[in-house]
Structures are given as structure tokens and as C-alpha cells.
Amino acid sequence: MTIKYIIGHWTAGMLTPNKIDLTSYQLLIDGNGELHSGLAVGCTSSTGGMNSITYNISCCGGLSSSKLTRIQVEKFYSVCAEKIKEYGLSVKEFYTHAEIGEMCRSGLITKLLPSNQYLKQNIGKVDLTILPDITGNAFETGEFIRNKILWYLNQ
Numbered sequence: 001m002t003i004k005y006i007i008g009h010w011t012a013g014m015l016t017p018n019k020i021d022l023t024s025y026q027l028l029i030d031g032n033g034e035l036h037s038g039l040a041v042g043c044t045s046s047t048g049g050m051n052s053i054t055y056n057i058s059c060c061g062g063l064s065s066s067k068l069t070r071i072q073v074e075k076f077y078s079v080c081a082e083k084i085k086e087y088g089l090s091v092k093e094f095y096t097h098a099e100i101g102e103m104c105r106s107g108l109i110t111k112l113l114p115s116n117q118y119l120k121q122n123i124g125k126v127d128l129t130i131l132p133d134i135t136g137n138a139f140e141t142g143e144f145i146r147n148k149i150l151w152y153l154n155q
């Protein structure tokens with residue numbers, strides 16, 4: 001399987017992963033910034049219609065009662081940079097799940113892959129639109145994250 005994109009998520013659950021969280025992504029980061037392995041690429045239902053071509057990294061939490069922590073999102077940015085390098089991608093191939101949802105809504109998603117019936121499952125996702133340092137729409141927070149990842153890529 002060829003990985004073409006890195007997709008950022010949150011679990012919308014607790015700051016520590018439960019059994020379902022651990023089988024829903026390739027990699028998870030808990031509230032203390034510790035990594036947890038998920039399942040192999042193509043074996044999770046992370047990003048509708050894109051699971052065979054995406055590596056999915058999720059921050060545990062994201063609810064008002066489980067807000068993402070600073071140490072967690074910093075680890076997330078640095079791990080995204082590592083995975084971008086590992087798979088020979090660029091920072092432009094990182095998207096949040098919320099951005100994918102907006103691109104599915106507008107039809108722009110066909111710039112990333114041919115349309116398929118499962119892509120509409122992503123519409124309405126809000127993953128990572130609330131971070132410790134910024135709250136915004138899908139593209140504002142996506143751009144903020146790409147800038148953070150870029151900083152780690154340049155280290």
C-alpha cells in the first residue's frame with residue numbers, strides 16, 4: 001500500500017485511548033504525549049474512502065472535558081514531521097480530518113483522489129479545530145498545524 005497523505009485526528013474521547021480508539025488509527029498520542037500503536041495502514045476506519053492511502057495519527061481527547069494538552073499537540077506535530085519524512089511526503093500532504101471533510105463537501109477532494117461513495121462520511125468532521133493555541137475553522141487550524149510540522153521538519 002502506498003501512503004499518499006498523513007491525516008490528523010482527535011478521538012473525541014478521553015485523554016487516554018480505549019480499545020476502540022486503539023483500533024481506529026495507525027498511531028495515537030495520549031494527553032501526556034505518550035505514543036500508542038494502533039493498527040496497520042488499511043486496517044482501520046479512520047478517514048472514509050481514503051483508508052488504504054492514508055496514515056492516520058490521532059490525539060486522544062478533544063471534548064470540552066478532555067481538551068488536548070500542550071505536551072500532546074507538540075508531540076503530535078513532531079511525530080507528523082517524522083512520518084512525513086518516513087513516507088517521503090511533504091507538509092502539503094498533511095490534512096486534518098476536518099479539512100478532508102470540507103474538501104469532500106465542496107468537491108475539492110477530487111484533487112487528492114478519484115471520488116468514491118465513502119468520502120461523504122467525512123463531511124462534518126471537526127477533528128483538531130480546537131487546539132491549546134488556536135481555535136478556528138478547518139483550514140485555519142490545518143494551516144497552523146502545517147506550520148508547526150514544518151518547524152519540526154526543518155530541525
Ligand SMILES: [Zn+2]
Nearest residue numbers: 009010097127
Ligand atoms: Zn477523525
